[in-house]
Amino acid sequence: MAELTYRNAVAYGIAQEMRRDPMLVMLGEDIAGAGGVFKTTVGLVEEFGPLRVRDTPISEQAILGAAMGAAMTGIPVIAEIMFSDFLAVCFDILANEMAKSRYMTGGQMTVPVVVRTANGAGSRFGAQHSQSVENWCMMIPGLKVVAPSTPVDVVGLMAAAIRDPDPVVFFEHKSLLASKGDVPDGEIVDELGTAKILREGSDCTIAALAYMVPRALEAAERLANDGISAEVVDLRSLVPLDTKAILGSVEKTGRLYTVEENPRLCGWGAEIASIVADEGFWNLDGPVVRITTPHIPIPSADVLEDLTIPSTERVYETIKTTLN
Amino acid sequence: MAELTYRNAVAYGIAQEMRRDPMLVMLGEDIAGAGGVFKTTVGLVEEFGPLRVRDTPISEQAILGAAMGAAMTGIPVIAEIMFSDFLAVCFDILANEMAKSRYMTGGQMTVPVVVRTANGAGSRFGAQHSQSVENWCMMIPGLKVVAPSTPVDVVGLMAAAIRDPDPVVFFEHKSLLASKGDVPDGEIVDELGTAKILREGSDCTIAALAYMVPRALEAAERLANDGISAEVVDLRSLVPLDTKAILGSVEKTGRLYTVEENPRLCGWGAEIASIVADEGFWNLDGPVVRITTPHIPIPSADVLEDLTIPSTERVYETIKTTLN
């Protein structure tokens, strides 16, 4: 058992898999000697060498393309796209090629690629380096989508993503990089498509992801002081989605709140709300409420940025005033 | 009053605006002499000349970039992206630049661009030329999104989109191009953000868009034969969204069905379902049901393609069996 930062857990999880599978390779911008601009790949090139951990030009299409092509021949590849906002410059290869190639070819192609990318707000980087774009990937048939909230989940879900034969987009949250947590010794392999109930409760369900998870937990703590018992579900994986856990929790609590960093329209919160409003409708005791970033780009000034993504306070207040 | 095809209504609507505003220009691939690969721009270069209707290379980033740059200096521009699937190759300029530039600059930039694109399935073109991607745009703060279902709406919403000072993505549905409708004489200018109730009803609301609208209407007709009174709302515009019309209709009917061509996860139907499950919750008499394309790419064979996007039959059956 060791305490690791979320940041270090990334390299730790990758190293576990690179040791196990000598074919596994990585490519991306400034990932080798520099250890990544977020220092999430520190030490990997020293251990695995510059042919397995390889720096690239600023050519995101070439990066994802090479990853996909190599993967098509059976080589598992981890490709880093530095900020998730930049998925837009290689969106064609992600959404139209990687995601569709198995289906279109009648099952001939297998594309074992993990696309790792830094997601989310909180760093005062402004509108083009702060987005939460899990929904950009969730909406594309053929992509799996993972977004861990703790170091141990980073390690275990990284292993699961790497071992998964399908393309997986792995979101590392910038504002969680410095957070810490215990990671047990030995091999850790988690399972995609499994949510975790981090706090049990009976009055309402809060479904959260990544950086919103600690905030949901804090809000639940404050609600408890007011006598409101909130259950907190860390979704961890959006595709596959653990609908059993979500519907099961709502069956128990009767109310659903989603807390997401996506801007309002067509965020994953909408998807979950729509599932519950259909399949869990008769268990609902009141409105399904989404707590989201407003439908705006992320402003850069600290005071403004802090207003945009859901805060503990906003989660708390929203539930408090709407739960009745 | 003249009967026009949806296809001809596109050029008709653009011509109305090009006559009115001598600064309005168009660019795109094969739009001039060839009249567009869908023949939606036939006659424009002959009337307005090759400097206002201009062919480009296969450089979608250059196309949207040039459109945005010119628009930033006050020139309204219509840019054609041939198939909506190709928005992926220029998604950075669409989602990260055009959409965000006004906000990021504290209101300095105005970007009067209309991005026209052919959307949707039904042509047996396979997974990379058949997608419905309205949700790709709806989810981006700063983009307006329009998708008309009839020739007269094409003309009126085209004018509204062109006159709108913000970037608008205008989806023309491939499977509606040959459909016909009356278009009154004289200038036609519609309003973004306004849905139309095409059929009144009292038992349930069907919210549909573009090619799904005629199918929703047919299903409603069949339901009427069974004694079920369905109200059909043609959304027409996703951003701005006419939430008044939707919530108002559900208040009356108590049940909501959305019919969308987007693959299941994070489609616009989810957004609307989530709005109604929150703000319209107490008006609901039963589950909110989404009828969507399954979460798969579009297959090319005719029999398979016909199974994927919601059919009249599927809309009818779903409502019939779930309305009770």
Added chain:
Amino acid sequence: MSDEIAEELYDYSKREPRRPTPTDPDVDQYPIPMDVRRRLYRRQQELRQFEQRAYDLFMQNLVKGTSHLSLGMEAVSAGFAEAIRPDDYTFATYRGHAHTLSKGVSPGGVMAELLGRENGILQGKGGSMHLTSVEHNMMGSYAIIGAHLCIANGTAWSAQMRGTDQVTVVFFGDGTTNIGAFHEALNFAVIWDLPIVFVCENNLYMEYTPIDYITAVEHPAADRAPAYGLDRIVVDGNDADAVYKVAADVITKAREGGGPSMVEAVTYRHGGHSRADPGKYRPPEEVEAWKDQDPIQVYHSRLLRLGLPEQDLIEIQQSVATMVDEATEFAKSGQPPSPELAMTDLWADGGSSWRN
């Protein structure tokens, strides 16, 4: 600007016709063994007759959706096919019937795919624009311009990592040279010294727009090669021998660790861009001139000149005709895909479920 000039700016059929490259007078003398030349002829016949049949089947409305033929461009595919090994990787665009057949994929399976049948090579799920046979290392046909050049680098990278000497050959059109992915792919291939050959089939038109009208240099691929430190290679794409010779050189170079090359083969499509297109934006004289230099006619005359008995050529033609008939029968005998197939093979587990 006078009205006449203005019209030329969009009615491209009024422009100066661009004429075929005169056949290299030395080509008969190339040291190409006769059995190779026979195969080059046979391959061109296969591609030609297969696509003519595909065209007939459109006309009978048996091929749904769209389709892009290479009629007139057969020499490029044939020339490269003869120069590669079965374990080499190839990539094509939506205009990929020829390159798929050239890699040895069953004509019946390809034809069935065009007809949208379950016995098609993609079970009817991909169609004409996505022909793929992983079994043959034909790594796919790609319908959105640009991406596949980047993806092709990946199979080349894989061969490099695995230490095999497999080469990757990626075909694309002239219009493709103006999209960003082209640039990223070329630079990337060169800096990683990948065993890959980029082949531009310059048929002078993107879709309905002449390539020179929208390209800053005369040779859209070759004139860009130096921007990546590559040699400027242009070849007569209507001559299978010329293509074969260049192909053999660049493939050997890649196989021996000499890194990437780019080849521009100048050719012409006899028909329109796709099914729906009559190709009226081209000066009629231009179309005539290129049809006069049809690669198969050129090759047929050469083989006769080099002493192959006419009877041999007729036999090749007939045996190919039989093969195309059989392929057609196979395709027509196929069933429409069963409905369950719509929901299979999104994921490696064979299904398409997004939830638990």
Added chain:
Amino acid sequence: MSDEIAEELYDYSKREPRRPTPTDPDVDQYPIPMDVRRRLYRRQQELRQFEQRAYDLFMQNLVKGTSHLSLGMEAVSAGFAEAIRPDDYTFATYRGHAHTLSKGVSPGGVMAELLGRENGILQGKGGSMHLTSVEHNMMGSYAIIGAHLCIANGTAWSAQMRGTDQVTVVFFGDGTTNIGAFHEALNFAVIWDLPIVFVCENNLYMEYTPIDYITAVEHPAADRAPAYGLDRIVVDGNDADAVYKVAADVITKAREGGGPSMVEAVTYRHGGHSRADPGKYRPPEEVEAWKDQDPIQVYHSRLLRLGLPEQDLIEIQQSVATMVDEATEFAKSGQPPSPELAMTDLWADGGSSWRN
């Protein structure tokens, strides 16, 4: 592969240092009037002192987020600034402080933006990476590599359509030459004959990776120019006179309808890529060599040599120092943006509502 070589493949500080271009011995003799040279000096001082202050303010934790300085690269921005007109359009990357100031935008407003204050030129909503002043035709700073080259074509196209003789100048880094948008933008500008100048500030590194390690040619921009039919232009980016001379030529050409140009100015950043980066991936000798050829020192010596009294130079330096002090005061006096601003200006109506 030996261990030593392998390490050079990722520890770039162990590589052979790349040295500055020796100053052109003729540059003192360029026919540049002394008042222009005074302005070139003053501008470089402004950029230098402003950014040194910005750096100090980071250190005091007053600048939040990230920030990218041009310390050491001032000659490029100053040289072009002197060659353009106020109504010309400019575009920059996230490394855009210099280019924003060079277009005449208020240093106080820029500094306030770095501090995230409401009196910043973007009301604190954009920050260091998005500096823009439409009023000054400084059309923005763009933080995702590539896009702005395409967007810059648009203002050039606009000038062409409106028949003005405004020129667009777009600055970008060496690393930017490997992304697809670069290629699309260059080809497009040439075929439409746009009045635009592409300026590559080649500071030898993308972020932490040496440009030659990931680029197929030696000069990432200039060696690509012929791929678009453009001249190959490389200039000493540490010499304001050299830059000014080339800038004046290409801008005049564009203004007179001669179409686009691309200029590669070779320079170096004294510090790291961004705020957080100590720049340790560079050979120490290399950093030293470039600091020895600091553009401002070079220019200072030249002006003395050309007879400008030292006192004049001191006065310029001091007046700039005062300006930077004032800018700092202005910035510090600003308030944090008021909360309402978060919800304004998504749309042209001033608001951000997505519903009715």
